[in-house]
Amino acid sequence: MTSSTTPPGNGHYAAASAESASPTGRYVLVLSDETFAREADQVETLRSVTGAANVASTSDYEWRALDVDQAASADATVFADLGIGTVRADPDSAASIMAAAADDPRVTAVEPEQFMYALSGPEDTRTERSTVRTPTTDTGWSTVRAAPIEFHDTSEATWGLQATGVLDSAATGQGIRVAVLDTGLDLRHPDFAGREISARSFVSEEPAQDGNGHGTHCVGTSCGPENPPEPPGSRRYGVATRAEILVGKVLGDGGSGTDTNILAAINWAIGNDCRVISMSLGAETRAVSRRYETVGQRALNRGSLIVAAAGNNAERDSGNPGFVGVPANSPSIMAVAALDSRLGIADFSARSNPVDGGQIDIAAPGVDVYSSWPMERRYRTISGTSMATPHVSGIAALWAQRTDAAGEALWSTLIRGAQRLELPGVDVGAGIAKAPS
Amino acid sequence: MTDEVVVTVHDEWLDHIDTVVQRLRRIGMRVDRVLELVGMITGSLASEYFDDARAVPGVVAVERGETLRIPPGENQ
Numbered sequence: 001m002t003s004s005t006t007p008p009g010n011g012h013y014a015a016a017s018a019e020s021a022s023p024t025g026r027y028v029l030v031l032s033d034e035t036f037a038r039e040a041d042q043v044e045t046l047r048s049v050t051g052a053a054n055v056a057s058t059s060d061y062e063w064r065a066l067d068v069d070q071a072a073s074a075d076a077t078v079f080a081d082l083g084i085g086t087v088r089a090d091p092d093s094a095a096s097i098m099a100a101a102a103d104d105p106r107v108t109a110v111e112p113e114q115f116m117y118a119l120s121g122p123e124d125t126r127t128e129r130s131t132v133r134t135p136t137t138d139t140g141w142s143t144v145r146a147a148p149i150e151f152h153d154t155s156e157a158t159w160g161l162q163a164t165g166v167l168d169s170a171a172t173g174q175g176i177r178v179a180v181l182d183t184g185l186d187l188r189h190p191d192f193a194g195r196e197i198s199a200r201s202f203v204s205e206e207p208a209q210d211g212n213g214h215g216t217h218c219v220g221t222s223c224g225p226e227n228p229p230e231p232p233g234s235r236r237y238g239v240a241t242r243a244e245i246l247v248g249k250v251l252g253d254g255g256s257g258t259d260t261n262i263l264a265a266i267n268w269a270i271g272n273d274c275r276v277i278s279m280s281l282g283a284e285t286r287a288v289s290r291r292y293e294t295v296g297q298r299a300l301n302r303g304s305l306i307v308a309a310a311g312n313n314a315e316r317d318s319g320n321p322g323f324v325g326v327p328a329n330s331p332s333i334m335a336v337a338a339l340d341s342r343l344g345i346a347d348f349s350a351r352s353n354p355v356d357g358g359q360i361d362i363a364a365p366g367v368d369v370y371s372s373w374p375m376e377r378r379y380r381t382i383s384g385t386s387m388a389t390p391h392v393s394g395i396a397a398l399w400a401q402r403t404d405a406a407g408e409a410l411w412s413t414l415i416r417g418a419q420r421l422e423l424p425g426v427d428v429g430a431g432i433a434k435a436p437s
Numbered sequence: 438m439t440d441e442v443v444v445t446v447h448d449e450w451l452d453h454i455d456t457v458v459q460r461l462r463r464i465g466m467r468v469d470r471v472l473e474l475v476g477m478i479t480g481s482l483a484s485e486y487f488d489d490a491r492a493v494p495g496v497v498a499v500e501r502g503e504t505l506r507i508p509p510g511e512n513q
Contacts, residue, residue: 183507214507256506259443260470260479267472281505290498291443295475302474312508326503348510384511 021091022112029085029101030109036083043078045106046085050097052076055085086113151341153370157236159341160221160365160391166239166398169435173240173397178223179269179277180390181262182215184208184249186374189216191228192245199247200268202261211253213373217382218280219245220372222390222397234379237371239394239435240401246274251281259291262327266295270304275400275410278393279308279333280386285326288355296332303406305414306333307393309385310360311350321351321427324358331357334411337428338366338388345427349385352426362418363428364391392433402436439481441502442466442490446476450495454478457495464489 029049035041043055052075059080076087089097094112101107151159161167185192187199187209199208210216223245224238248265251257262279269277277299299306306327314322328335337360338346346367352359366388373380396414399405405413418430444466446457451473458468458478466482479502482490490499 212507214511251505251507256504258441258504259502260441262505263443263472263475263477263479264470267474267477270474280507282508283503283505285503289500289503291445291477291500294445294497295477298475309508312510326505382511384508386508386511 022089022094024113025090026086026088026113027094027097028111028113029087029097029107030111031083031085032106032108033083035106039078039080041106042080042083042085045104046076046078046087049100049104049107050076050085050087050089051093052087149343151343153235153368155235158365158370160369161236161239163339163341163343163365164239164391164395164433165435165437166395167236168437169398171398171402171436172226173223173243173394173401175244176240176276176397176400177244177246177272177274178240178393178397179246179248179265179272179274180215180219180222180393181248181250181265181269181277181279182218182281183212183251183253183255184210184215185219185245185247186210186216186372189372189375189378191220191225191234191372191378193229195223195225196244197247198245198272199249200265201249202265202268203249203252203257206249206252208247208249210249210374212251212255213377213380214255214280214386215247215249215251216374217369217371217380218278218386218390219247220390221369221387222278222394224372232378235370237369237379239391240397243394243397246272257281263291263295266299266306270299270302274304275406276393276396277304277306278390279306279327280384280389282309282311282325282328284311284313286323286329286353286355286358287326288329288331288357289326292327293330293332293357296327296330300332300407300411305396305407305410307389307396308333308335309389310335310337312338312348312384312386314348314350316345316347316349322348323353324350324360325353329353329355329358334361334392334414335359335429336361336366336385336389336392337363338383338385339363339421339428339432340367341365343421343432345423346383346385348383349388349427360425360427360429362392362414362430362433363421364388364395364433366391395433395435398435439467440484442480442482442487443500443502444478444490444496445498445500446478447495447497448476451476453495457493460493461490461496464493466490
């Protein structure tokens with residue numbers, strides 16, 4: 001995170017009510033990023049906001065490990081590497097500390113300190129007597145099942161944009177380059193008129209113009225416009241509406257292409273500083289390819305994240321979960337599974353493959369996905385992990401714009417931002433990709 | 438028979454990829470593309486010379502080129 005989006009003095013402050021009284025008698029102050037940058041400021045902030053005369057700092061201790069007994073004699077303690085302070089206060093002084101902090105841009109939040117419990121339940125830590133417990137599979141987590149959901153395309157937007165939070169996001173991918181390596185793009189499609197597009201073919205004797213449709217559909221999902229032009233005035237289907245689009249044609253109009261085309265196009269995309277490279281393609285090979293793993297790693301090192309379709313080789317209704325193929329099975333390439341509009345796993349969506357790296361990393365809408373199609377048809381609704389992949393690529397561009405993250409950092413941001421689902425990790429990885437709010 | 442081939446070059450040789458290319462040519466590889474940013478060399482080579490190519494300093498892997506496609510079920 002490069003900057004705090006919270007305006008000064010407008011952060012989160014626990015109300016000084018009876019409910020917020022601290023069970024430990026201590027309160028935790030979260031210091032602003034600006035204050036965190038300078039340790040002397042942290043100590044001074046804690047002193048001035050809390051009125052504590054004696055402020056201990058973790059940097060005073062060897063190895064920065066707080067001596068609990070020494071700290072106990074201090075009124076307040078600064079955890080200098082965390083930008084966190086704690087202060088002992090009775091409820092009345094806590095109320096005045098919170099009031100002071102609310103007007104002070106150096107403090108982001110004040111919260112009562114909490115007791116933390118082992119997940120087997122608070123009663124274990126509270127009872128004095130030890131009891132023999134019957135072994136159980138209960139992990140202590142209670143899963144709260146939300147009401148069954150089902151998303152639908154509306155006149156405003158596709159179900160996929162709703163389910164991934166894209167509609168609620170202010171990010172547009174502006175300033176971020178996204179490469180879509182596929183069958184090309186219908187360069188005359190009216191929905192892309194006026195967009196910044198560089199197209200190049202890596203297939204001999206075929207121009208970048210899409211003679212298949214698959215590429216146009218994928219470009220539409222990742223980078224389609226915010227307001228498709230009227231007439232006919234379509235619902236919105238694109239994620240990163242203002243990203244710069246690089247179209248690399250690596251699959252011929254027949255739908256296949258060689259490694260040579262694809263590697264050359266990745267090289268081109270990296271050379272053009274594409275933050276995201278979207279590849280809705282693959283081979284039905286279980287073993288990890290040395291070349292794609294190397295390429296994935298080198299791309300990440302240069303700030304380009306490769307996102308690839310897990311594959312459609314499952315037939316889950318018949319008991320066949322399939323497997324992630326090349327190149328999505330490379331550890332350094334993000335493998336995307338497909339979800340349906342109830343956020344269930346798609347029947348065809350491949351499961352993690354036991355080879356090292358052959359796992360699903362994340363999931364996205366991939367059933368009945370409406371997007372652009374070459375003219376005159378203009379739009380079409382189709383299904384596949386190929387349709388899930390550009391949702392993730394577009395969302396990656398939104399995060400890249402919002403956080404300036406690239407490469408490994410962008411990977412982590414996507415995974416951290418994903419919403420966990422009550423489905424096996426081997427099927428959906430970290431869950432459904434979500435846009436920054 | 439001659440196969441489409443992808444040669445992966447070691448990180449430490451990326452600045453000397455031209456040397457690797459020259460040595461591969463000497464073995465008989467027809468080099469189509471030198472992809473410097475990703476450290477790959479693509480072209481074609483008779484499969485009986487794959488092991489010779491693997492012995493070239495700086496070469497990490499010599500793999501037969503594959504055909505990748507739109508995942509099945511989507512292209513109708």
